[in-house]
Amino acid sequence: MRAVEPEVEIKFRSDVDVELVKAAASDVDVLWAARVSTKGESSLSEVEADPERSKGLINYLMRDRHGTPFEHSTMTFYVSAPIFVFREFMRHRTFSYNEESGRYRQLVPVFYVPGPERKLVQEGKPGKYHFTDGTPEQHKLVSEATRESYRQSYRAYLEMLEAGVAREVARTVLPVGLYSSMYATCNARALMNFLSLRVRREDSAFPSFPQREIEMVAEKMEELWAGLMPLTHAAFEANGRVCP
Template identity: 80%
Template sequence: MPVDEPTEVEFRSDVTVELVKHAASDADVIWAARVSTAGEKSLEEIRKDPERSKGLINYLMRDRHGSPFEHSSMTFYVHAPIFVFREFMRHRTFSFNEESGRYRKLRPVFYVPGPERKLVQVGKPGKYEFVDGTPEQHKLVTEATQEAYRQAYRAYLDMLDAGIAREVARTVLPVGMYSSMYATCNARSLMHFLSLRTRRDDARFPSFPQREIEMVAEKMEALWAELMPLTHEAFNAHGRVSP
């Protein structure tokens, strides 16, 4: 007999991004760059105000001397739909660890686009826009996704109750289910990610990311901007191109 749908089924239209730990500051860029001319004396930069060397950071960004931006580290906790993670993992400069459906019973948290999510694609790939859907389209998306999620999770529970292994039972679950991961990167890698996964009018090269991964990118960028404000400023000033 099928099990009843659990009361804890949750539908969300947002994402969670938290900065778990970091070793990242504008000073990291400066001492890494200064070693080429100052050698061991570059260590003195660690204790100096990086504002004094704002011009150096700007120069490095402008002329795309990228390696000094690699001497930082940030680890983010991300809770988002699985389809976001699959796009995320195309960026091979991150280190990832994700929760496993082989080793734990997966929680029924599912993504449903919110009312502000644009639904209709107009134009050809590479040159298109998304526009708002009608109330009827939003109603259809909400009802169809929620019903599909309920059916899929009910089938998952039926198999678990029948003694089927978690790694087999999970095959019916959709990519709209939420997962959790840790993602670690340096500032240069993060800038590359942001250049592709945010859409900005001031970017030198246009990008057309899926809105859901852009939501993650926006939250990551806000956290990074607090850690490395001079680097973030230079990134924006030079067209949001990773050095």
């Protein structure tokens, strides 16, 4: 019989983790890439000589949607979030992903339970709806029902492992509220496309309506990116948060 790792206490969370693992991304990357088309190779001193001109060039590229200069950067994020968030995430095929595998390791029992601030009730028609808080009774039901479901599913998972069932088969009973982790790598243009769809902002030229849990991830990624490329981020916001 296959040896099983010791049972771990089930944990419940309502947040997500996002870390910037490594990056080669700055506003200078955009400027170099843009200027090579008219001036050939540029030096760092040329870029820094006139900051306002550099700011204006980035804004022009963003406004007129000259997108390729924003592709000459790379950022790798570590993300820990519920599996259902990753299923939405992977629709963005301009990212590269590597996710932890339930075939090769025993999955840790950490599960997502919506916090008290999570709006629960959807009102209105598809494409024109909004969410409201929900009643205390609804929040109580969600909290109790999800926790009990998680306990039952993880208990069944362990029973199968203890019986010698392969991890890749035993994992089928686990819900999408289970936390997973992955590395996600992208360039600035791909990230802007992601943010334009996964962060709801009233001042966006094309408002989007993301699920709150993936929006939580996107907000943290945007904060980290803004620190790396402040001029590009400012131009993105000034031009309606439209990916160039």
